[in-house]
Amino acid sequence: MKIKIILLLILVTVLNSCSLGNKRYKRGFSNDILADKERLFSPEEMELLKNRNVVFFFKKNDTDEQRTNIEKAIREVWSFTPIEFAYYSERYNYPPDIYAYFTLERPIKTHYLSFYLSLTVNYQFENKRGYKKDRSINYCRIDMIPKVLTYKDYINKNTDIKEININNEVYNWNTAMLQTYLLDVNKHLKQNKRESIYKRFVYEEYLDALKNDTLFIPEYILEKRTPSMFEVIPDPKTLLSDYPYAYKVISTEELNNRFFTNKETYIFEHIISQNKKVIRIYNTEAGKIYQNNSSFYTGITSNDFTTIYYNNK
Numbered sequence: 558m559k560i561k562i563i564l565l566l567i568l569v570t571v572l573n574s575c576s577l578g579n580k581r582y583k584r585g586f587s588n589d590i591l592a593d594k595e596r597l598f599s600p601e602e603m604e605l606l607k608n609r610n611v612v613f614f615f616k617k618n619d620t621d622e623q624r625t626n627i628e629k630a631i632r633e634v635w636s637f638t639p640i641e642f643a644y645y646s647e648r649y650n651y652p653p654d655i656y657a658y659f660t661l662e663r664p665i666k667t668h669y670l671s672f673y674l675s676l677t678v679n680y681q682f683e684n685k686r687g688y689k690k691d692r693s694i695n696y697c698r699i700d701m702i703p704k705v706l707t708y709k710d711y712i713n714k715n716t717d718i719k720e721i722n723i724n725n726e727v728y729n730w731n732t733a734m735l736q737t738y739l740l741d742v743n744k745h746l747k748q749n750k751r752e753s754i755y756k757r758f759v760y761e762e763y764l765d766a767l768k769n770d771t772l773f774i775p776e777y778i779l780e781k782r783t784p785s786m787f788e789v790i791p792d793p794k795t796l797l798s799d800y801p802y803a804y805k806v807i808s809t810e811e812l813n814n815r816f817f818t819n820k821e822t823y824i825f826e827h828i829i830s831q832n833k834k835v836i837r838i839y840n841t842e843a844g845k846i847y848q849n850n851s852s853f854y855t856g857i858t859s860n861d862f863t864t865i866y867y868n869n870k
Contacts, residue, residue: 593831595753602694603749605678606657611638613659614645616725623732630736630816637746653679661701661725671831672701672727676742697742697751700828700835702728702777728777729826731809733816733841737824741844754830755850763846764838764865767823771803772838772865774825775812778857791857800862816841827857836861 613631615624628642643651645660657678663671676696681689704726729735745752774793781790793806804825815822823846826837834856838847849864 593754595756596751598694598696598749598751600749603746605680605694606676606696606746607638609638609655609657609678611635611640611657611659611676612648612651613640613642614648614661615642616661616730617644617646618726619644626732626813627735630732631739634736634740635743637743657696661727671829672703672725674699674701674738695751696746698754699738699742700754700830701730702828704728704780728775728780728809732813733809733822734775734812734824734839736816737839737841737844740841741839744844752845755833755835755848757849758847760843760846763823763840763843767838768802770821770823771805772800772823772825773805773807773812773815776806776808778825778827779806789856796857796859797862799859799866801866827861836864838865 613628615627619627624642631640631642638657641651641656648658648660651658657676659674659676662673662675662677675698677693678696679691679693681691683689741752774797779791779793779796797804812822812824820841822841824839824841826839828835828837834851836847836849837845840846847865849861
């Protein structure tokens, strides 16, 4: 009898725990920047965004030239809402009931330092008891690649959003990539969704075209990502020895110059997102055209390129 009672108590505890977890999940689902699955937004959620102007916040250490180039690039591809630009220090001039925010976030402290560029709407709703509750919705999550010095500065401290948006150095915070990212976000918002962060997919049409084009690999993709003495910097020739099509390792300056001349470009990207490895290829006119992932971070390998080849037959 005692055993039955104990088992019953355990079962009740487990069920209550699951129920509480579900309630927490539902309460927090509106602010789900760490969720990795595709999210379809309701008409009401889309209206919250459409009824606001979007403001894109620059970091404090962005130069005037960087700001001018990035603003021009984003304006060319962003059509979903009106958009404005400001430094993060000016954010108090943009009240949350009127504006949605493109800002850098570091939502949690993890083993690997994660920065995200997100598009967020903050709003209030009234519950059944008549109390107003603060809520937010993240309409996109763009993985940023922090430089090693930034990694060392932030990995061991709980950094707030304000500090992240001031002086950090991020490899892919550049004209060409920010334009390409927001082109992709703009496309998916018109489909009322936020895409999956990890889902494997291939757009065959564009990968077929890549056979007769060049895959551009930003130099920073091959740079050291963490202060770890065990991280190996790969040799490009070894890394791409089995990739059968044209490729070029390119500097950030060269990559941005291709944007200034409006040249269609295929860009390879290697991301560490929540300790997972994600491989992506972007087309600067179509957005993301290829995505593959590994359930744990292993560093970039030659297999990441041969896998593209297998999917590109």
